[in-house]
Amino acid sequence: MKRKQVKNSKIYAKTQAVKARISEYAELPYDVLLNVPKITITGDIQVAVENHQGIIEYTQNRIRINTIIGVVAIDGEEMNIKNILAEEIIVLGSISRVEVVK
Amino acid sequence: MNMVRIFNFLYGYYVVTMQGRKYEKVLNLMHVNGVYVWDIKYHQDGTIVMKIMRKHIDQFEKLCTRFGVAYKIKSEKGMPVFINRLFRRKGFVIGAFIFISGLFVLSNMVLRIEYPTEYSMRKEELTVQLKEAGFSVGMFKKAVDYEQVKKNFLVSNPNYTYMNITTNGITAKIDLYDKTNPQDIYDYNEPADIVAKCDGTIRQITVAVGTPVVEAGQQVTAGQMLIEGRELIKIAGRESDIYRRAEGKVMASIVCEIDNIPIFMYEPNETCTLEEEKTLKISSFSYKLKKISKIEEKFEYRINEKPFKILDFVLPISIETRQLYDRADAVEKSESKIAGDVIEYIRQNDFINPNAVIEDIMIEQTGQYEDTGIYSVVLTVIDNIGEVVVK
Structure with a gap:
């Protein structure tokens, strides 16, 4: 079982590497082909996370969002979630730190 | 995003709170199942307040129940709520409908x-x-x-x-x-005389052109010459007469008789109390606001109509006040009062020239019809009796 998982992760890594190359050569955005999150920070008031995989934690001072590359942790004060859409989460508040935890 | 908000408002939404350990899971599942939530706020007491569409509330409730998250619907907002609330207030809806209909009707009228x-x-x-x-x-x-x-x-x-x-x-x-009538053009060289149009006694005669043939105090009959167009002039020391168009004014006292003048014979006495009958008039419709009983036993004294105004704008709505008094309180009008009423009647009905001066009046009652007296009048008026007759 464990061997199968390792094999799958290797295939996945290879696929991602191929996709990354195609993106590079075709000059396509990485987030479209690789499905990696696109994090847009507007000043210190808004963070938009595209291609997310759901919320892991939500408190007033910390929001953790799951993505394919790991967990995006947003720290700040009085943080609200403006929208949860299929592709995007918009976080509003006084943002102090955005971190990708692998 | 404003469009989304407008749609949310049109479809209606709930403001809900949830509290529990697994609310993140509920949020994730909601977004996986296509339940749209927005404006998610975390409160100090550990509750999460958010907005959710009306149609998704059942799914939300199921998810909360499944994961042991306590939830509460805080309020209901949006257009459907507004409409529901509006239709619950029937008086307001009827009032608004009447107001709008009234406005529509009035705006289609000539006011x-x-x-x-x-x-x-x-x-x-x-x-x-x-x-x-x-x-x-x-x-x-x-x-x-x-x-x-x-x-x-x-x-x-x-x-x-x-x-x-x-x-x-x-x-x-x-x-x-x-209509502008063409101005009368007279040929002043055309011979014409002034004659009396009715019988009378001359009081004053003023001549502009011509020679007077009558004098003040003289009695004249209809058709009698008053001013002759012939004039005597001197040309180079020799007298000669020429005939021109006579001009002048002949004031005479005329006696005229007018029969069958109907005058109401009664008036209220000083101590009587007047009763008022009020009628609301809207265009051609009328509605009696205050009725008086036994109206057949009363006499009418005065009618007064007061229109409604908004600034200078007169509305087609008015209140007519009819003052009445009891027959028992009626007294016969004095002679001077009847004379005044007779003169008013004569003037209103153009029996005499509006410029004529009434010198003397003799009134005699010749009959009576119910409460109205029938009078005959002999009037002496001073008026111009001259009439131009072309020769």
């Missing part, structure tokens, strides 16, 4: 008649004439046959040659053109 300039006829008289022609305040604009009104008006008022009615909103503007 004001405007005359841009002064015409030979007074505005009040014009309004009466227009009413007779089929156009008055309070009529629906579309119900008026403007061509027929113009035709009727011009037929009954030959002093006007052209008429136009333009409606702008609730105001109707009436344009009229007075």
Whole structure:
């Protein structure tokens, strides 16, 4: 079982590497082909996370969002979630730190 | 995003709170199942407040129940809520409907008649004439046959040659053109005399052209010459007479008799109390606000109509007050009062020239019909009796 998982992760890594190359050569955005999150920070008031995989934690001072590359942790004060859409989460508040935890 | 908000408002939404350990899971599952939530806020007490569409509330409740998250619907907002609330207030809806209908009806009516300039006829008289022609305040604009009104008006008022009615909103503007008769052109060299048009006694004679043939104090009969157009002039020391158009004024006292003048014989005494009957008039409809019992035992004293006004704008709504008094309180009018009423009647009905001066009046009652006396009058008036007759 464990061997199968390792094999799958290797295939996945290879696929991602191929996709990354195609993106590079075709000059396509990485987030479209690789499905990696696109994090847009507007000043210190808004963070938009595209291609997310759901919320892991939500408190007033910390929001953790799951993505394919790991967990995006947003720290700040009085943080609200403006929208949860299929592709995007918009976080509003006084943002102090955005971190990708692998 | 504003469009999304507008749609949310139109479809309606709930403001809900949830509290529990697994609310993140509920949030994730909601977004996986296509339940749209927005404005998610975390409160100090550990509750999460958010907005959710009306149609998704069942799914939300199921998810919360499944994961042991306590939830509460805080409030309901949006257009459907507003409409529901509105229809629960029946009085308000009916009132609003009546108000809008009233506004619609009033805006389709002519509520004001405007005359841009002064015409030979007074505005009040014009309004009466227009009413007779089929156009008055309070009529629906579309119900008026403007061509027929113009035709009727011009037929009954030959002093006007052209008429136009333009409606702008609730105001109707009436344009009229007075008929201008060509000025009388006299040939002053054409011989003409002034003769008496009726019998009378000369009081004063003023001659501009011609020779007077009568003098003050003289009695004249109809057709008798008063001023002759012949004049005696001196040309180069020789006297000769020429015939011209006589000009002058002959004031004479005329005696005229007028029969069958109906005058109401009674008036209220000083101690009587007047009762008022009030009628609300809206255009051509009327409704009695205050009725008086045993009206057949009462006499009418005065009628007063008071229209409603908004600033200078007169509405087609008025209150008519009719003052009445008991027959028991009625006293016969004095002779002077009857004389005053008779003179008013004579003047109103154009029995005498409006410029004529009444010198003497003799009144005699010749009959009576119910409460109205029938009078005969012998009047002595001073008036111009001269009439130009071309030879």
